[in-house]
Amino acid sequence: MLATMISNSTLLGLGILFANVCLPLMPATGAEAFQPNYDEAKVPSYTLPDPLTLANGEKVTDARTWQTKRRAEVLELFRTHVYGRSPARPANMSFELTSQIRDALGGIATRKEVSVYFTGKKDGPKLDILIYLPNHAKKPAPAFLGLNFGGNHAVHSDPGITLSRQWMRDSQGGGVVNHRATEASRGKEASRWQVEKVLKRGYALATIYYGDIEPDFAEGWKMGVRAALSAKGADTVFADDDWGAIGAWAWGLSRALDYLETGKDIDAKHVAVIGHSRLGKTSLWAGAEDERFAIVISNDSGCGGAALSRRAFGETVERINNSFPHWFCGNFKEYNLKEADLPVDQHELIALAAPRPIYVASAEEDRWADPRGEFLSAKHAEPVYSLLGKKGLGVEDVPPVNKPVGDTIGYHIRTGKHDVTEYDWEQYLNFADRHFGGRRDAERTP
Numbered sequence: 001m002l003a004t005m006i007s008n009s010t011l012l013g014l015g016i017l018f019a020n021v022c023l024p025l026m027p028a029t030g031a032e033a034f035q036p037n038y039d040e041a042k043v044p045s046y047t048l049p050d051p052l053t054l055a056n057g058e059k060v061t062d063a064r065t066w067q068t069k070r071r072a073e074v075l076e077l078f079r080t081h082v083y084g085r086s087p088a089r090p091a092n093m094s095f096e097l098t099s100q101i102r103d104a105l106g107g108i109a110t111r112k113e114v115s116v117y118f119t120g121k122k123d124g125p126k127l128d129i130l131i132y133l134p135n136h137a138k139k140p141a142p143a144f145l146g147l148n149f150g151g152n153h154a155v156h157s158d159p160g161i162t163l164s165r166q167w168m169r170d171s172q173g174g175g176v177v178n179h180r181a182t183e184a185s186r187g188k189e190a191s192r193w194q195v196e197k198v199l200k201r202g203y204a205l206a207t208i209y210y211g212d213i214e215p216d217f218a219e220g221w222k223m224g225v226r227a228a229l230s231a232k233g234a235d236t237v238f239a240d241d242d243w244g245a246i247g248a249w250a251w252g253l254s255r256a257l258d259y260l261e262t263g264k265d266i267d268a269k270h271v272a273v274i275g276h277s278r279l280g281k282t283s284l285w286a287g288a289e290d291e292r293f294a295i296v297i298s299n300d301s302g303c304g305g306a307a308l309s310r311r312a313f314g315e316t317v318e319r320i321n322n323s324f325p326h327w328f329c330g331n332f333k334e335y336n337l338k339e340a341d342l343p344v345d346q347h348e349l350i351a352l353a354a355p356r357p358i359y360v361a362s363a364e365e366d367r368w369a370d371p372r373g374e375f376l377s378a379k380h381a382e383p384v385y386s387l388l389g390k391k392g393l394g395v396e397d398v399p400p401v402n403k404p405v406g407d408t409i410g411y412h413i414r415t416g417k418h419d420v421t422e423y424d425w426e427q428y429l430n431f432a433d434r435h436f437g438g439r440r441d442a443e444r445t446p
């Protein structure tokens, strides 16, 4: 009991902390008063939309109807009401290998840097991919692909990684001055990437700074791909179902996968898309939009990610739209304080990954992200997996901490706070081994 009280008050503190962090991005009125609900007893009663009922009211009872009809309906609902509509791959995109070194990280890896030019022009919009390939493993290697918060140079202290020159949030863990990275930020996110561990297990790692695609603030789109690819540039007036920042970031992941498909280093049919927090929301949306991603991983993705919106536990639809008006499409704002009116809920986002393996992870102290709501999304996606002949979670309720569960849907809640840790990576690597066939370290160590 005491433990519960202590952790609840700590978590309330966490909510207040988030409130402070988010304040500059909020409209002046109303949002300051937000009090997150952390009481299960106060979660409203709700009925979830049924992923297996077609818009015309008919039940989906076979895999074919899901694959040919219902999946497209659900995807369209998410495009229209939540993340917006993203453009197709640009016609003239081009790629350039900008650096390559075969004895990186003490010889265990080949490090490459690749630019993806969206319009084919070198002075046009682009993203830069950092790739580490495991030297000991057979090629092509399976890979993890994910966006990072602090620039590619932040994922490892490796001095050879090009320092990001893009706009960056100053709060990014130190080493960012006037919205630009400095050398002091090199390796700042290393614990969140576990580069050596991933490589030793026989996987490649590919990562991109999310700000290459769109800087993360309300007007950031003017400096990003949403302006660069539209005829009116920074004067664009978005329709209510046009892509938001999450849509743009997810689109960028697909463009990186376009590049990975061109080479022989990475097995593009075995790429797991991974993301933490807002970038976990993004990896879920990328996996929904782009079925080439073979595994989808959501780390502590919370509201607008894995957590059920209708529970309104911790961060809510209203709160996220007020704090981050640029993340979702215009229509999503219609559901502020009206979650019950949403034509979808986030379990259907998980279901859009089916029948591919998907992993949802929570952290015990991350109440803001509603760990139980994250679990329940995974749980309520199970009927779709079953229909497609796959086993989902295989458990009825949130498992004990640090006890991963699941089959084609993986889940764990670990001790600790909102973060990506070595423990999280261990589970993702085990999950990928399981679904990509065998323990890669045993199989691939020379």
Ligand code: GTR
Pocket (backbone or CB within 6 Å): 018, 022, 276, 277, 278, 279, 301, 302, 303, 315, 320, 323
């Ligand atoms: C918080 C936001 C969450 C989560 C998190 C993050 O401020 O409320 O939805 O995305 O940021 O991305 O770190």
